[in-house]
Amino acid sequence: MTLHHAHPWDVTPKEAVQIQRELAPLVREEPLDFDAVRTVAGLDVSVRGDRVRAAIVVLDVRDDLRVVDQAIWEGPVAFPYVPGLLSFREVPAILPALEQLQAPPDVYMLDAQGRAHPRRFGLACHLGVLLNAPALGVAKTILVGRHEPLDEDKGAAAPLVHKGETVGLALRTRARVKPVYVSVGHRMELRDAGRLALRLAVKYKLPQPTHLAHRLSYKGEL
Template sequence: MSWWDIRSRPDDEDDRLARMEIGEPWPRTAAEAEAVQERLRSLVELTETGPVGVKFTAGLDVGYAPDSDEVTGAIVVLDSALRIVDQAISREKAKFPYIPGLFAFRELPSLLAALDRLTVAPDLLICDGYGLAHPRRFGLACHLGVLTGLPTIGVAKTAFVGSHEEPDAGRGSWAPIILDHEVVGRALRTRDNVKPVFVSQGHRVSLDNACAHVLRTTPSFRLPEPIRLADRLSRSD
């Protein structure tokens, strides 16, 4: 039995639907993958404030081997002082082609396998990718959040959808990302005079709280420490 199945979670109809998706045959085509996104996006919870004080924060990233279909899912768990308390990786062959907007279907299997290898259960997931800032409002952070039930934030290095103004130069400045006249995230400045990162809600956390956690976990670098370390781990031998 997997780690995300044995945690304490509400056992309602929505929860059973999300777990059922794990056991179904993995999508093979873009149309099948988009259908999964359409089915699951109604389960995303965007109205909860989410955790304020977090004991364990996990960063998730995926590394791609050159000239190979191998992907490495990497997770690093940090405590409230941003010290590493656990980490795990899972390497396997990608089960889905490289299609923009559907990266989750290449990355989820290895990330879920790495999650299953953790010995410290995280309270918050920060993933290198998008959440609500996605063509179907269901990026990797939303997908991970629905499948695990955990508060999840998407933090990307580059913009993917929508438009935004350039935020002011100071740390903590931000500008909304607008897609189809809706706010789907923020371009957030984590360091003075450094390019912003692109933050979007994944699951069970507000946008204000998501940005607060991103700033909390970026004491020295542009990227949040959990995903910066997960990126390094994903490229390790």
């Protein structure tokens, strides 16, 4: 995989914001060709003390979500947690983990926001633009935006709106369970992201890719 818009990571929060403003216009919302999607990678990063551990789990969506590849990378914390600047903390750990994969996944699913971000450039957008690949964010809580109440059944959804703009989707992946917040990362439309998240949420609230990636980064194994 090639980095299309490489930039320094050893930056100050102020410089990070500037980088986001420069890259945000590069996010492309276009129809996703589902026929070209065979593998979906779930990515997550856990933090323990002063160490971070990035984990990736690749599933084959045409073979009953079978796990076909996985990778882990551990290293020192390189950036503090600042709401809105999560990518500068996690991407530096995700990139080296990606290098361990046998092949580039067709879609990247992040445990974070995509366009549902103050500057429309959450972690899912950042990674998607860097790799120039389809990406989406599936977050457990809201960073920005509001939405109308959802029905209690599985599949219930409502637009996530911020400053008059639909930036994501509040989606109930399991009946009577708190919804997840889906948003576009890169090279797909919101409806595509919603369909993907709902279709891959077969056993838990979180879609299988991010659910497994979370387990792998947290426990160190599946």
